[in-house]
Structures are given as C-alpha cells and as structure tokens.
Amino acid sequence: MQTISKVWLFCVLLFVSSYANANLTIEITRGSDQALPIGIVPFAGGDNMPEDVAQIIQDNLERSGFFAPLERSAMFDRPSQADDVEFGTWRSLDVRYLVVGRAQQTGSGYQIQFELMDISGQRRMIGETVTASTNDLRGAAHYISDQIFEEITDIRGAFSTQIAYVTAQGLGDNMQFGLYVADADGRNSQQVLTSDQPIMSPAWSPDGRKLAYVSFETERPAIYIQDVSTGQRIQATSFDGINGAPTWSPDGRKIAMSLSKDGQPEIYILDINNRSVERITQNSSIDTEPAWAPDGRSLLFTSDRSGGPQIYEYSLGSGEANRITFTGNYNARARYSPDGEYIFLIHRSNRGYQVARQERDGGRLVVISETTRDESPSVAPNGTMVIFATQQGSNGVLSAVSADGRSSFRLPAAQGDVRDPAWSPFLN
Amino acid sequence: MQLKPLARSLAVALSIVVIAGCSSTGGTQDGDSYGSQDGSGTGTSTSGAGTGGQYGSTSGSGAGAGQQADSRIPEVRTIHFDFDRDTIKSEYESVVMAHARYLRANPNSRVVLHGHTDERGTREYNMALGERRANAVQRFLNIQGVSPSQMSVVSYGEERPVASGQSESAYAQNRRVVFNY
Known part of the structure; x- marks a missing residue:
C-alpha cells in the first residue's frame, strides 16, 4: 500500500504543478x-x-x-x-x-x-x-x-525554438481558452492570452517576436497582432463575417488571411503598415487557410471550388491559382516545408483525418501520422518535424511526427484540450 | 490500509474536482432536450442567451406562458444539420418559420445566428462551413420576409461544442445553428 500512497501523492503533485504552469510533457510514441x-x-x-x-x-x-x-x-x-x-x-x-x-x-x-x-x-x-x-x-x-x-x-537544430498553442476547457457557453508559448520541448510555458471566447490560429511573425491570432473576445472574430515579450497588441482586422487563418509573409510586412466580408470566405492580403486589404481570390466557393511560400512568391490555400476541399497554389506574379492535390476528396490546411519542396496537409483517408506530405509539384501523397483525428500541421523551421493537434482518448493533445514519418512523439497536457500548434521560426 | 487519511481525502477531493471539471455541463449536453435552465453563460462575457443547444424558456424576454405566438421569442432556438450539409432539414422548417413570424412581428428585435460544426476536419475550414449553415438560415428568414437589418451571422466553427466525445450523437448535437436574441 505504500506504493499506492506514493502514486497518489505523485498524481496530486502532477495535478497541482500542471495546473499552475500548464506545461506539456513529452511521450515518445514511435x-x-x-x-x-x-x-x-x-x-x-x-x-x-x-x-x-x-x-x-x-x-x-x-x-x-x-x-x-x-x-x-x-x-x-x-x-x-x-x-x-x-x-x-x-x-x-x-x-x-x-x-x-x-x-x-x-x-x-x-x-x-x-x-x-x-x-x-x-x-x-x-x-x-x-x-x-x-x-x-x-x-x-x-x-x-x-x-x-x-x-x-548537417541540419540546423531547432531545439532552441518555441511553439505557440491554444488550450480549451469546458463546453458550450462555459468555456475557457488560453493562448500559450512554450519551449519546443513543451516546458517553460507562458500565457499570452486567456478568454472565455474562442482563440484560434496563432501564427508567428518571421522574426519570432509577434503572434497573429484570431480571438472572439468581442463576440465575433477579429485578428490581433501581439508582441509576445511585451504583451502589446493591435486589432489588425475586424470586418463583418469571418476574420480567420492569418499567415505572415516571409518579409513580415503582410498577412494573408480569410475574410468573408464580401460574401463567402476569400483570401485577402493585409498590408500591416497602411492597413489596406487586397482581395486575392474571386469565386463563389470557400477559400481559406492560406500559407505563404518561403520565397514569398506564392500562397497555398484550401478551396472547395471543385466540390470538396482541395489545396490550390496561387502565384502572386501571374495571379493564377492551380489545384495541386488530387488524392482523395478532402485535403486542407496545407503548409510548405522550409525549402518549399514539399507541402504538409490534412488528408482524409479511409482511416480518418491524417497528416500527409506531398511534393509541391505533384506526385504521390503520403500519410505520415498514425493518428486519425489530426488538425493544424505546423512544420519545424529546419523541416525535420511536423507538429499537429490530435486526440488521445477524449482529450486534444499535440503530437509531432518526423517529416519522413519514421518517428513521432506526443505532448499531452494534464487537463483540457491543447490544439492549434504553431512552431516558431529560428529565434537566434 | 496504509493510505494516510489526509492523503486519501485529498486524493479523493482532487479526483472529484477533476471529474467535475470534465463534465461541468453534463446533463445539459443533449441538444434535443427541452431544458428549462437559463441558457446564458454564468459569469462569462458571452451574450447569447439560449445558446449551447438548450431551449431555455426562462431566458430572453416575455417569460410569461402566454399563448400569443408572435409576441415572445420562440422557445426552440437550435436547429441541427446533417454531416457536411447546410440544408435546413424539413423537421426544422417549422422552427425557422416560427422565428420568421416573431421577427416580422417585432421589427425592433434582432437575432444573431451562430453557426457551428462538429470537430471533424480542419478548424478554419469548419469556420467557413459553420458560416455557410448560418447563412442558409439567414437566407431562409429573408425569403420569409425578415429584414436583413434584423439579422447577423457569426460562425464559431468547431470551437464551441455542446457535446463532447467522438460519438455520432455528439457530432450531431454540435452541427447546429443557434438563434441568439
């Protein structure tokens, strides 16, 4: 019985400490x-x-x-x-x-x-x-x-980077949301924002100093830009309808996003300095989840213009959008690898929603996660790992898989759901 | 039994806290049940009375049990949708019609239509699908003669589930549009 007592004490300590700092722990899964x-x-x-x-x-x-x-x-x-x-x-x-x-x-x-x-x-x-x-x-x-x-x-290490993520607890009208930043190993978590309204889609500025995110704190969605160390922030957009899916341009001057102010969600580019928005996509379907190419010349986005969601690439030079995923009937929320050669996305397979990799110029789509309720893939700045949100039992947890799918680990929180991870750029 | 009484009671107390925390809104999760509680959040800054799939009857205006159909906000304020669809199902048409009658009869009344999805799929794409559902209800109300100035739409996507878990029934409860007055 002595061991039981110790286990209980350990659980109590675990509960108390995790409640205090909301750190994530690591479990190697493969x-x-x-x-x-x-x-x-x-x-x-x-x-x-x-x-x-x-x-x-x-x-x-x-x-x-x-x-x-x-x-x-x-x-x-x-x-x-x-x-x-x-x-x-x-x-x-x-x-x-x-x-x-x-x-x-x-x-x-x-x-x-x-x-x-x-x-x-x-x-x-x-x-x-x-x-x-x-x-x-x-x-x-x-x-x-x-x-x-x-x-x-011969690959730059990404151990000194950080991850941003969103926590959620409760149901319906009684929910609490938190935006956190932690070290890449889940430790040293720091609260950026809490709200009883949803917080979504954190995105790092290329210099690693700011986060753009969606907050419903005014009872409707708006995009904010917050300096992580000072806490200072601005409301960047608050148009009628959806203000969602912010993603920074590599030069840090613009943010691509999804706005539905003109009807259905379309991709727009916000100039951060003069606050002007330029509409990029023009059609009657859903266009959302933009991601900026590392060279700044194109955007990936999700569109259901063909029926179900598929990934398209928009060339900022030519103004043309081309579909680039053709495997299955659900491909969404794509992100480029840092070298721009690959895209990582959520693919609905016959097992469920999984993280997949595909060559940007086409080629075979390869599922790299083993879990089946995956969301929000975010690629490490050295391209070796992809962090994403998934479910473990009934809890939302963060998980990461190597870009080749060979190894993976999990970062569960002690309570509540963790989701929407965003891997920071190199910080030094 | 070597477990020290203090440690034991502390452990039990904590486990109760944990369990309670996991099911704090248990019992009102069923979107198809007619609850009588006030549907508004307690101590939160959220506005929407009657959200969360509850058909609250003590919230909102005119709490009396009057029979005049168009002078009080209809009690049923949540309608549900099939997976990946924004079509208003025939079983909910009478609900939407009742709201249309109320809004026509009360031109100063305003409603915010909250669109929601289940958790499957990506978050921002679901935000768009939730908006599509709320827009479908808004179009229906508009065709029924409700002024556009009385209506607005906010999609919550999958961010505010009323039912937890990965069962089909939980998913079905979460795919909804809620009328918020």
Missing part, C-alpha cells in the same frame, strides 16, 4: 529504426545543478528521431572530457557518437563545457564552453543540442 546510437554521459558537476543538462540534451536528441540515446544504466564509464574517453569501451556498446561534459558554478550561473566524440572515427568533433545563468540552464542545454545535431546531421 522511434525511428534508422536512429543513430549516441551516448550522452551525465556531466561532471551536474549533480548540484537545478537542471540535468545532459538529460535535457538526451531527451532533445531522442525526440528528434535522428538519435537513439544509450541508457545511462548501461554506462559503466563516465568520462567528462575527451582525453578520458576509451573508444573501445563505447564501441563495444555500439555507440557511434558520445557527448561528454562538465559544469562549474560561477558567480551568477554555470560554465558548461561539452565535447562531441566520433567513436568509430576515434576523434573529437566539436567542443565549446557555454555560460548560462542559473535560470537559463535549459536554454544552454537546447543550444548544446543544436550544436550536436548540426555537427552530425
């Missing part, structure tokens, strides 16, 4: 069979630190799907610097890469020295000394994760 074996040795001097930096790095690398970290219990040697690494020891554990490090307390924080070793090549790849204040140890761990990730994969 590991990639091509993940690289890596060892992240606990850092010397880490026992006295408020955060386990090596563990944060390990969790980051595992979540990326690119790495399969060695469990700590399997490490019978714990070197803290390159000179002490016995390559044979780690080779016998089938580890290809090894991270070692040590931390020292300084006046205002910590000095963390890490080194990345190539075990099969028997060489030191990189090393760096990072200083961090006591309350930014997680930030330092994300920075180190980014360095390791890029050195091995």
Whole structure:
C-alpha cells in the first residue's frame, strides 16, 4: 500500500504543478529504426545543478528521431572530457557518437563545457564552453543540442525554438481558452492570452517576436497582432463575417488571411503598415487557410471550388491559382516545408483525418501520422518535424511526427484540450 | 490500509474536482432536450442567451406562458444539420418559420445566428462551413420576409461544442445553428 500512497501523492503533485504552469510533457510514441546510437554521459558537476543538462540534451536528441540515446544504466564509464574517453569501451556498446561534459558554478550561473566524440572515427568533433545563468540552464542545454545535431546531421537544430498553442476547457457557453508559448520541448510555458471566447490560429511573425491570432473576445472574430515579450497588441482586422487563418509573409510586412466580408470566405492580403486589404481570390466557393511560400512568391490555400476541399497554389506574379492535390476528396490546411519542396496537409483517408506530405509539384501523397483525428500541421523551421493537434482518448493533445514519418512523439497536457500548434521560426 | 487519511481525502477531493471539471455541463449536453435552465453563460462575457443547444424558456424576454405566438421569442432556438450539409432539414422548417413570424412581428428585435460544426476536419475550414449553415438560415428568414437589418451571422466553427466525445450523437448535437436574441 505504500506504493499506492506514493502514486497518489505523485498524481496530486502532477495535478497541482500542471495546473499552475500548464506545461506539456513529452511521450515518445514511435522511434525511428534508422536512429543513430549516441551516448550522452551525465556531466561532471551536474549533480548540484537545478537542471540535468545532459538529460535535457538526451531527451532533445531522442525526440528528434535522428538519435537513439544509450541508457545511462548501461554506462559503466563516465568520462567528462575527451582525453578520458576509451573508444573501445563505447564501441563495444555500439555507440557511434558520445557527448561528454562538465559544469562549474560561477558567480551568477554555470560554465558548461561539452565535447562531441566520433567513436568509430576515434576523434573529437566539436567542443565549446557555454555560460548560462542559473535560470537559463535549459536554454544552454537546447543550444548544446543544436550544436550536436548540426555537427552530425548537417541540419540546423531547432531545439532552441518555441511553439505557440491554444488550450480549451469546458463546453458550450462555459468555456475557457488560453493562448500559450512554450519551449519546443513543451516546458517553460507562458500565457499570452486567456478568454472565455474562442482563440484560434496563432501564427508567428518571421522574426519570432509577434503572434497573429484570431480571438472572439468581442463576440465575433477579429485578428490581433501581439508582441509576445511585451504583451502589446493591435486589432489588425475586424470586418463583418469571418476574420480567420492569418499567415505572415516571409518579409513580415503582410498577412494573408480569410475574410468573408464580401460574401463567402476569400483570401485577402493585409498590408500591416497602411492597413489596406487586397482581395486575392474571386469565386463563389470557400477559400481559406492560406500559407505563404518561403520565397514569398506564392500562397497555398484550401478551396472547395471543385466540390470538396482541395489545396490550390496561387502565384502572386501571374495571379493564377492551380489545384495541386488530387488524392482523395478532402485535403486542407496545407503548409510548405522550409525549402518549399514539399507541402504538409490534412488528408482524409479511409482511416480518418491524417497528416500527409506531398511534393509541391505533384506526385504521390503520403500519410505520415498514425493518428486519425489530426488538425493544424505546423512544420519545424529546419523541416525535420511536423507538429499537429490530435486526440488521445477524449482529450486534444499535440503530437509531432518526423517529416519522413519514421518517428513521432506526443505532448499531452494534464487537463483540457491543447490544439492549434504553431512552431516558431529560428529565434537566434 | 496504509493510505494516510489526509492523503486519501485529498486524493479523493482532487479526483472529484477533476471529474467535475470534465463534465461541468453534463446533463445539459443533449441538444434535443427541452431544458428549462437559463441558457446564458454564468459569469462569462458571452451574450447569447439560449445558446449551447438548450431551449431555455426562462431566458430572453416575455417569460410569461402566454399563448400569443408572435409576441415572445420562440422557445426552440437550435436547429441541427446533417454531416457536411447546410440544408435546413424539413423537421426544422417549422422552427425557422416560427422565428420568421416573431421577427416580422417585432421589427425592433434582432437575432444573431451562430453557426457551428462538429470537430471533424480542419478548424478554419469548419469556420467557413459553420458560416455557410448560418447563412442558409439567414437566407431562409429573408425569403420569409425578415429584414436583413434584423439579422447577423457569426460562425464559431468547431470551437464551441455542446457535446463532447467522438460519438455520432455528439457530432450531431454540435452541427447546429443557434438563434441568439
């Protein structure tokens, strides 16, 4: 019975702490069979630190799907610097890469020295000394994760980025909505806005400083632009009808959106400085969910002009819109990959609503999620992962899948629904 | 039983809070039942009396049980739709007609038509579908002689469900247009 008591106490603490800060936790749901074996040795001097930096790095690398970290219990040697690494020891554990490090307390924080070793090549790849204040140890761990990730994969790490998301609780007239920003690992959540009216569709400005979103706080939808750090905001649009689906141009000067002020929802582009709106689409069907191409030259959007929703691409140069999805009868809410080569979207398959990937110029549509009530895909700035909203039991949770579909993880909240994730751009 | 009394009661209390939090509007979820509660939210800034699929009879104006059909707001204020459709089903035509009569007889009265969808599909596309449903009701009322100046439309898409869960009956309750006076 002692264990039951402990479990209950744990549940109580979990409940209380999650209620206080609404952090998301991570559960890896599928590991990639091509993940690289890596060892992240606990850092010397880490026992006295408020955060386990090596563990944060390990969790980051595992979540990326690119790495399969060695469990700590399997490490019978714990070197803290390159000179002490016995390559044979780690080779016998089938580890290809090894991270070692040590931390020292300084006046205002910590000095963390890490080194990345190539075990099969028997060489030191990189090393760096990072200083961090006591309350930014997680930030330092994300920075180190980014360095390791890029050195091995040649892809820029996205561990120092953030996600915005919306929470909802209750039903009908008694609901509470929240807009939050958290680190990419779900921690350090900060409230941006709460309301008893719906909040939707957060979108990051390209500089990562502002969020555009839809709020019903005036009892009808309006689009707001809010500075995340100062909280300062403006109401950008409040036309009759739908004011929805804001998305920033890559230069940060314009926002594409869906407005129904002239009848049915059409795509418009708002000039943020002079507040003028230019109508882009002209027809009698639904046009919504725009996404701006990384090169700024075209927009994806959802339209039901052919009957059901399909993805179209509008060229800002020619003013022409071409349908680009042809698989199935429901394809919606598309987003470009950062290199513009692929689109990620919600596809209705015979199993349900799933995240899918397709080459932008056509080609086969490939379902990459395993869940079937998926919404709101948002691509990491390095293109390796897609975060999206789905359901776990009766709760809305965030989930992420690697762009190739090989690995995935889930970020459930302790209570209520989490939805509408938006992955930030690179922030440094 | 080693469980300490304090820990146990705290745990029980918390589990009750959790359960209550999950079903705070239980019992009024059925959009087809004739509730007698005030349909307006408690302590919220939302305006719509009678929303949430409840056919409140104590909210709104003229609470008396008068028989004059056109002097009080019709009690049934929610109509439901088939999946992916904005057609007003024949079983709800009399409901919409009653609202048309009321609005014609009370030209100073105004209604906001709230369009809603079930949770399936993407959020912003559902926002458009919810608007399509509310527009269909607005067109119907207009054809029945209600002045456009008495009507406006707000779509909530899938953002304000009245029933939770993934059952067909929950979905059916959530696909609705609500008349808000």
